Amino acid sequence: MNVLSLNICGSKHRSKRDWVKELCLKHNIHFVGLQETKMHRFEHFRIKFIWGNYNYDFTCSFSQGHSGGIISIWDPWWHRSYLIVKGKWCSCDDYFFMVNVYASQDPREKAAIWSALRDFMDVHQGVYMLLGDFNVVRDESERFGSIFSEEEACVLKFFLDTACLVDLPIGGRAFTWMNTP
Incomplete structure (x- = not known):
């Protein structure tokens, strides 16, 4: 940068x-x-x-x-559902993109977000880290107390695969959100 x-x-x-x-x-x-x-x-x-x-x-x-x-x-890259920051680590020639995501609950809007991010990644070569709340999971075992959507999971899996992204395992609790009394 x-x-x-x-x-x-x-x-x-x-x-x-x-x-x-x-x-x-x-x-x-x-x-x-x-x-x-x-x-x-x-x-x-x-x-x-x-x-x-x-x-x-x-x-x-x-x-x-x-x-x-x-x-x-x-230079910002933003959408109401994501922010992208581009930079370089001092010891590396690659560009790094940090993408903070808060995806919509609506399945069509979510699919549009994945498509827009994939298009961005096609144009801007580099190393990507996506983080945030995708409001979808890849597997039913990742859901507790809410409805699992196989269709949305397939769309997310397709995005992750075509973008060559790896879903890193989370540490700590089994679920990233919980409603405590």
Whole structure:
């Protein structure tokens, strides 16, 4: 993952925003941390101009008085049912994708999520770790106190197989959720 950190001493002048944008494009930056932005309020046009497109997420702390202000900007991949973060471990050339999933209860929406994630994985080569609440299990023995759906289990198994994912065994309790009094 390529990261850029700069103290820009103010983001008001277009020439500085042009310079940061040029650096981001030239070096294929995935995450930028800017210091001394001197921004007192959210200014979407400045952030968009620095990043170069509308596909970004950010967090910021506004300046106090005439100095300070920091902002972090990055490329997100998200859907209402999942968030994807891309990065690299220092000792490895592969990209790693962490995918946090909260799947719908609706079987059709779940199937659409698996399809969209599979499409994403086809385009973005790397190592994937999916975690979260899939709201489906692969085997009836993994259900307790709820209805098992063979059809949904088959759809999940197909997704895991075609995406070359391995369902790791869980530690601790036999079930990941329980209603305690």
